[in-house]
Amino acid sequence: AQTVTQSQPEMSVQEAETVTLSCTYDTSESDYYLFWYKQPPSRQMILVIRQEAYKQQNATENRFSVNFQKAAKSFSLKISDSQLGDAAMYFCAYRSASTGNQFYFGTGTSLTVIP
Amino acid sequence: DAGVIQSPRHEVTEMGQEVTLRCKPISGHNSLFWYRQTMMRGLELLIYFNNNVPIDDSGMPEDRFSAKMPNASFSTLKIQPSEPRDSAVYFCASSWGRLKKTPQHFGDGTRLSIL
Numbered sequence: 001a002q003t004v005t006q007s008q009p010e011m012s013v014q015e016a017e018t019v020t021l022s023c024t025y026d027t028s029e030s031d032y033y034l035f036w037y038k039q040p041p042s043r044q045m046i047l048v049i050r051q052e053a054y055k056q057q058n059a060t061e062n063r064f065s066v067n068f069q070k071a072a073k074s075f076s077l078k079i080s081d082s083q084l085g086d087a088a089m090y091f092c093a094y095r096s097a098s099t100g101n102q103f104y105f106g107t108g109t110s111l112t113v114i115p
Numbered sequence: 116d117a118g119v120i121q122s123p124r125h126e127v128t129e130m131g132q133e134v135t136l137r138c139k140p141i142s143g144h145n146s147l148f149w150y151r152q153t154m155m156r157g158l159e160l161l162i163y164f165n166n167n168v169p170i171d172d173s174g175m176p177e178d179r180f181s182a183k184m185p186n187a188s189f190s191t192l193k194i195q196p197s198e199p200r201d202s203a204v205y206f207c208a209s210s211w212g213r214l215k216k217t218p219q220h221f222g223d224g225t226r227l228s229i230l
Contacts, residue, residue: 097216101170101212
């Protein structure tokens with residue numbers, strides 16, 4: 001099974017500053033999809049951003065962008081101009097493009113935004 | 116559009132009682148997933164279904180847990196008998212299995228407390 005590792009259990013950022021959350025994964029596949037989910041205290045799981053492995057261009061969604069390094073199997077999330085509402089648990093997830101429908105989740109990074 | 120609907124949102128019951136959690140996936144999604152989230156163990160996949168058929172139930176902790184999907188629009192997760200260590204937030208999620216780039220969509224979760 002694929003493994004997804006988030007090595008930062010907790011991170012903090014000053015409001016309006018930029019923060020990067022790390023994610024690495026282990027796979028022998030060449031085609032797959034990567035996702036970042038946000039879980040605020042309300043406990044909803046909200047999709048933040050998605051990256052397709054066959055695309056070299058890094059995905060961006062407003063203040064959220066990724067740094068996708070396929071050879072290094074790294075998929076970090078950058079949050080620019082951090083806002084108080086960004087405080088949440090962030091999960092990285094992997095999905096194979098070919099085998100099965102399972103999603104593999106990391107253990108999460110808890111982000112605190114300091115006013 | 117209606118998202119994934121879970122019920123109940125909260126459940127408090129005494130040890131030994133039967134607990135049934137319910138999920139209605141997004142219409143048209145053919146993959147359904149049950150997760151358990153705790154502080155200690157993070158987000159754990161319990162079981163997932165494709166086209167109403169259980170594909171991988173290796174995450175089901177023990178025989179006290181069972182899950183069914185009698186049709187494409189309904190699934191249940193049952194715990195009988197319940198124990199205090201089953202206390203957690205249980206999420207249901209669905210996705211479109213044939214289009215791999217589609218993300219999982221999560222319900223709001225059921226917070227289960229076993230006294």
